Amino acid sequence: MKARAQAAKTLSRILDEGAYSNLETRRVLSEGGLAPEDRGLYLNIVYGTIQNLYYLDYLLGKYVKREFAQLDAEVLMTLRAAVYQLRFLDKVPDYAVVNEAVASAPKRARGFVNGVLRSLLRDREALAAFDAGAFANEKEALSVRYSLPVWIVHKYYEAYGQEKAEAIIPKINDKPPFTIRVNTLKISREKLMEALEALGIKAVPGTLDPDALHLEQVGVFEGKIQKSPLFAQGYFTIQDQAAMAAASLLAPKAGERVLDLCAAPGGKTTHLAQLMENCGQIVARDVTDSRLTLIDETAARLGVKIIETQKADGTVFRPEDQQAYDAILLDAPCSGLGIVRRKPEIRYGMDKKARRALCAIQAKLLDNAAAYLKPGGRLVYSTCTINGDENEGQIRKFLDRHPEMVCVSDLKDKDALYTSPLKDNADGFFICALKKEV
Numbered sequence: 001m002k003a004r005a006q007a008a009k010t011l012s013r014i015l016d017e018g019a020y021s022n023l024e025t026r027r028v029l030s031e032g033g034l035a036p037e038d039r040g041l042y043l044n045i046v047y048g049t050i051q052n053l054y055y056l057d058y059l060l061g062k063y064v065k066r067e068f069a070q071l072d073a074e075v076l077m078t079l080r081a082a083v084y085q086l087r088f089l090d091k092v093p094d095y096a097v098v099n100e101a102v103a104s105a106p107k108r109a110r111g112f113v114n115g116v117l118r119s120l121l122r123d124r125e126a127l128a129a130f131d132a133g134a135f136a137n138e139k140e141a142l143s144v145r146y147s148l149p150v151w152i153v154h155k156y157y158e159a160y161g162q163e164k165a166e167a168i169i170p171k172i173n174d175k176p177p178f179t180i181r182v183n184t185l186k187i188s189r190e191k192l193m194e195a196l197e198a199l200g201i202k203a204v205p206g207t208l209d210p211d212a213l214h215l216e217q218v219g220v221f222e223g224k225i226q227k228s229p230l231f232a233q234g235y236f237t238i239q240d241q242a243a244m245a246a247a248s249l250l251a252p253k254a255g256e257r258v259l260d261l262c263a264a265p266g267g268k269t270t271h272l273a274q275l276m277e278n279c280g281q282i283v284a285r286d287v288t289d290s291r292l293t294l295i296d297e298t299a300a301r302l303g304v305k306i307i308e309t310q311k312a313d314g315t316v317f318r319p320e321d322q323q324a325y326d327a328i329l330l331d332a333p334c335s336g337l338g339i340v341r342r343k344p345e346i347r348y349g350m351d352k353k354a355r356r357a358l359c360a361i362q363a364k365l366l367d368n369a370a371a372y373l374k375p376g377g378r379l380v381y382s383t384c385t386i387n388g389d390e391n392e393g394q395i396r397k398f399l400d401r402h403p404e405m406v407c408v409s410d411l412k413d414k415d416a417l418y419t420s421p422l423k424d425n426a427d428g429f430f431i432c433a434l435k436k437e438v
Contacts, residue, residue, distance in 0.1 A: 003038035005104035007045035054147040242429035246382040247271040254279040264291030334383035338428025391430035
């Protein structure tokens with residue numbers, strides 16, 4: 001199957017049936033149905049269409065005079081994928097886009113698809129235009145132009161303020177940085193930079209964490225970083241700086257007993273071990289065996305010896321753990337609105353009921369963490385979302401329930417609490433430090 005036709009089918013699986021983009025694209029590529037030269041185009045169309053869905057529908061709406069809900073799902077996805085290519089992919093000939101879209105559409109709809117796409121091509125200026133003034137306000141305009149539901153746009157305004165939100169939202173569909181964490185248990189940052197340079201890879205130090213490197217001009221690593229000897233030998237792991245910041249804020253010390261309450265896949269857990277100089281004990285918990293295996297495998301590759309994985313539901317209280325830990329990292333399950341550029345479909349599937357359920361889980365995890373801390377112990381609560389109900393709101397309610405806990409972070413200082421693409425191109429995390437009074 002050709003790249004464009006396969007992309008339309010994949011988009012239907014993701015947007016209509018709820019498949020995860022990373023898993024679905026990985027499955028398609030592993031089956032080998034695409035020629036090597038088509039794999040990049042396939043991924044580009046899939047992710048580009050998801051990232052720009054509302055904007056593509058806005059463009060299509062100028063030429064499709066019926067409700068989208070009345071269109072055959074396969075036809076609509078074919079049109080969306082084609083409009084993405086016509087609008088964003090300069091190297092793809094227009095005739096090739098139109099011809100293949102028509103050929104891959106159901107026979108009964110080929111005339112319709114051809115007519116819509118050729119109308120678009122006759123009006124090139126309209127294809128590239130966006131009239132923000134046609135919308136009720138700037139939030140609705142941003143919602144359509146950058147394909148974010150309006151309620152998420154509002155959450156960005158609440159988290160960062162108007163000026164920063166309007167600077168961050170256009171970056172939502174940018175390619176995220178390729179960032180790694182140097183494993184200082186095995187190599188220094190300088191030595192790893194030299195080794196990468198010898199492979200023709202430019203590595204630039206990050207500014208949010210001393211162990212972070214942004215890889216530029218990836219070259220030989222593109223698409224196969226995990227097969228490189230440097231990775232296999234455990235000299236680094238792939239991790240965004242925002243995720244690194246959560247472990248760094250906890251500042252675990254050598255010899256301490258530390259709990260990572262929601263640990264998989266292990267990036268933050270192994271970072272904790274690195275900060276502890278591989279001395280002490282880390283208990284890493286998760287609810288599934290396969291995810292715990294990921295932690296064990298990552299720890300073994302990085303040479304980490306102090307992690308003990310345990311299968312456990314963090315929302316279930318364990319009396320034997322009361323006042324048992326010096327420090328706890330709670331990277332809680334969340335709505336993921338701060339990592340939309342990495343998981344673009346997540347923006348379309350999170351309703352109020354799901355968010356309320358997540359808040360209830362987060363509250364239980366926090367309550368248990370407070371009980372597990374020793375007097376004087378430290379807790380870092382982090383999420384990869386910018387939803388205040390899961391962040392500041394969650395912490396304020398937690399402090400009301402637990403007078404023995406104090407907030408070390410300033411809940412009014414958004415710049416200190418939230419990372420963002422404006423801070424060295426990091427993901428959008430909320431990170432808050434707390435302490436249990438003696």
